[in-house]
Amino acid sequence: MLIPIGDNIDRKSFPILPGVLLFANLAVFIYQMRIFFENPTTLRPTMDFVETWGLVPTDLAGGHFNGLFTHMFLHGGFSHIIGNMLVLWAFSCSLENGLGTATLALFYIMWGLAAGLLHAAMEWGSDMPLIGASGAIAGLMGAYTVLYGADAKIKTVFFFFFKFWVVPVPAFLYGGAWFYLQLYNSLQDDGGGIAWYAHIGGFAAGAITALLVRNQLDIKLVKDRDGTLCFKDTTEDDKPRVLVQGDRYEIAEHDVAGDGSTLPEDCPYCTTSLGEHERITPGVARCSNPECGRFVYAGAVLV
Template identity: 30%
Template sequence: MFLPIGDAPNPREIPWVTYTLIALNVVVFLGLWPTSARRPRPNDPRALRYLQTIERTHGADYALQAASQLTVYDLIVFEHGFKPRDPELADLFSSMFLHGGLAHLLGNMLFLWIFGNNVEARAGPGVFLLGYLLTGVVAAAGDALLRMGSPLPAVGASGAISGVLGAYYLLFPGNVVRVAVLLFPFVLDVWELRARIVLGFFVLVQNLLPALITAAEGGVSYGAHLGGFLAGLGLAWLGAKLPSRAQDPSAPSLTAYGALARSELARLEPAEVARLAAAAPHPEDAVWVWRRYLSSGADPRRESAALLGLGHALARAGRSLEAYQYAHAAWDQATTLDSRQRAAELMTQLRGSIRVPRRYLG
């Protein structure tokens, strides 16, 4: 068994939205915990609807077994979980804060704690919260697609958290994720793997393949995980395409640079782009210049220098975590010792403003 236990690097800012979401999920679970030990009243109409649904979907024997173990919490989940056959707007959101058990809650909150802070720091608290809820809704649609017409509810934050993972996959390819190798209850080893390897394993091996093999069977909502991940990936891609601030069209450097066609941009040397970026009136304008150059299809041999230029621009704009990511990418793609040394120097400068374990070389 493989279990992520941390990542690097991380922002120093407190991820208030991430922590608030974790707290809300825990509070809801603990608040409803006593109901998992209470039996419903014999005449509770919710119990009758629940058992009738179980009988239709799983048969009379299974329904009898469910009746002998039925709790009030089961009825709360049945009433407020998202049901593809009877979708309700309120259930889309309430289902994100309900969980099937303690292990379900802890697993989801671990993933949100590990991956949420970086995405929140990049997107900003408001956009992060909106994206979390939106990907949760898309995840429910993915679940409905895979469990078409099912009257049974699905609950859990994993769809929305999968959206966080999708955004992380796109935005932080150079990050390292620490993974514990478990033979329960023993930890056999701890590996450090690139984020895209870990998240790619999550998507392909833990979700896509099981979804193709088992379809809607079992207790895992593969459709929600896949839908949420793709939604997070799409939102992150869209956010990366949008400018971080309105550019000043009268700025000479931007006017000259913006007038160039993509083919002309691609022929520029990084030193020429650096001069244009240095003349930009605002640090964010310099970021825009470098981003446009990187997206122009420049010679791959210049990519390391362009990534480093963007890293320096982001550092001057006060966006240390992003700057570190691009400096690490430049270090990773450097083809000369001098290029790698300059990227390493920028990473060293930035270490004081972000949290990076000593053993993390990037």
């Protein structure tokens, strides 16, 4: 058994949207369990709830579309919701850093809708309700694979009998293998009660969305000096920076500092001393402070 629990990207901000989604899904599941335990002798109230708020393909023909939105917050049992929430957390935290909270929230709903629509199209005429966040979460996986698959690795718990290991799996391999399995299983005669087409629709929607927006993103995944993956706001490179030297306020263009011919003794951004070890060439140095790490050039300073 392989369970993703996170990735190897260094993030500075607290994951807001993943926490909100976890809370929402757990709250609905607790309510489902309350209905179940309040009616121990019959499943009818529970089924009524699922049929009302799940996605029933035959309902779409009658103009009832609420299930397209609400189905992604219902789950069919403990293993169903635990598995989905682990995958949601593993893939959504970094995506929130790269896309932004509001944008990812919008995309998450869009991917869930795409998953539900493909499932309904392939199961048209069925009165079996679709429930679960898997389709929207598949969208997270598709977008993650396109945006960060080439560099990131997914921390995956590998269980074998009574032992387990945490194995870093390349994200493109994890996403590609998972999508292949969904395609393969969708072609089998017995779906096993799993909405494979919802998974396919969500993953494809996420991947297509990422392809459309990736060149427009300001937040890029980069490697810092020690090789750690992290996010960088590329718009900062285009902004003039205000430097303070003594009682003078100077505006530096990009990473340029100095008197026009020599390098300064200290980094103008964090005041870390620039010694011989920091000098790359006579006219270029790189700050050794890991919190800074900027290049400093001998060049003109605008005062």
